[in-house]
Amino acid sequence: MILTVTLNAALDVTYEADALVPRGSHRVLATYERAGGKGINVARVxxxxxxxxxxxxxxxGPTGQLIRDELRAAGLRDELVPMAGDSRRTVTVVSRKDGDATVFNESxxxxxxxxWADxxxxxxxxxxEATVVVLSGSLPPGLPSDAYAQLVRSAADSGxxxxxxxxxxxxxxxxxVGPDVVKPNAAEISEVTGHQDVVAxxxxxxxxxxxxxxxxxxxxxxxxxxPQGAWRATPPRRLTGNPTGAGDACVAALAASLASGAPWPVRLCExxxxxxxxxPCPMAGDVDRDIYGRFRTTVSVENTHASHPH
Structure with missing residues (x-):
């Protein structure tokens, strides 16, 4: 079983509009609401x-109950722990014109x-019960900065x-504490290391x-x-749409292939x-199975021996 942890769960609200115009008035063409937060999106994938x-x-709170109701409706196993405050909402505005997404995240x-003790x-x-634990997303206010470190250590103690x-x-x-895999994006990895070059x-x-x-x-x-080497993995072509769920889908693939013991080139291809x-999907947590089926046979995975000083 894969266990996904979302310490800052949210009710994700997505609006589709023709285009996002600063200081303009917008007609909402479609609205979606469902349980979100990065770990929940990973579980959905x-x-x-x-x-x-x-x-x-x-x-x-009331928003937390909406999150739990939607998890149940989606058939996901809910082991969320109650807390005193009302869970947050996020709002994503997706432009039908170009697929760009603008996201508003409550803290x-x-x-x-x-x-936290509960x-x-x-x-x-x-x-x-878990073979792999996914720890995703921001820490909510009130938690220590080493909250994930505590959970990584606890997971390792359980194997x-x-x-x-x-x-x-x-x-x-x-x-x-030695997490098995960390998955930052380019901006996040640059922020914590000071390196603009992703390899370094x-x-x-x-x-x-x-x-x-x-x-x-x-x-x-x-x-x-x-530990087995370094690779670059590249999609066969670029797709337009809402990229907000791509990182969570990536984590889902890494977790599933880690659980199955697949070699690293296969993990990266997946x-x-x-x-x-x-x-192409308007909401994070969804995937287009046809594109997945086509791309998994056409992704380029290149072994790289580039070395940079630590």
Whole structure:
């Protein structure tokens, strides 16, 4: 079983409009609402691939109840832990003209120490069933910057591998504990390492403790540095659409292939193909299975021996 952790779960609201015009008035062409947050999106993609996933994290208040209701309707196993505050919402405006997405992320409620202790106890129980744990997204206010580090350590104690997708202090604090895979995007990896070059930045994160680093290069694909070598994986062509779910689809592919024991070139091929398959979909957590099927046989995976000093 793959366990996905979303400490800052959200109700995702998506508006489709003809185009986003600053200071303009917009007619909404379609509205979607559903449970979101990066770990929940990962679980949704895994479910679409018929890979069992369990959702845990924190949810509270009326918005938290809407999140749990939607998880149930989607057939996802809900192990969210109640908290005192009301869960956040996100708003995404997708332009039908060019597929660009503009996202508004609320920071989320302050998490009290009792809710965090309750979650840590639930996590210790759930992780015993897991082969892989996915830790995704920002930390809500009130949690220590080493919250993910604590969970990576707990997962390792139970024999579960970890995939970490976060940024800033939460990412840096977790590296010394040795997460199995970290997946920053180009902006996140540059921010925490100070390197603009993605190869140097990835090797810097490895030097700080990550066992493997998979850096997203947006439409150019992925760069990975691992104990078995380094690779560039590139999609056969660019797709237009809403890229907000591509990173979560990438993480889902990495988690599934880590659980199956696939070699790294296969993991990266799957991750690029599934990321691309998310782009045409208006909501994060969805993938186009036809595109996934076509791309997974045409992704270019190149072994690279480029070396940069740590």
């Amino acid at each position: 895994l479910s679409a691939l018929d890979t069992p996933a369990t959702v845990t994290g924190l949810a509270g 989320g409620p302050q998490v009290d120490p009792v809710s 979650f840590a106890a639930r996590f210790t129980h759930l992780v015993r 579960a591998a970890t995939v970490l997708d976060t940024s800033g202090p939460a990412l840096l604090a977790a590296l010394p 930045a990835a090797e810097a994160l490895r030097a700080l403790g990550a066992k493997a680093v998979v850096a997203s290069r947006g439409p150019e694909g992925l760069y990975a540095v691992t 991750a690029v193909a599934l990321s691309a398959a998310a782009v």
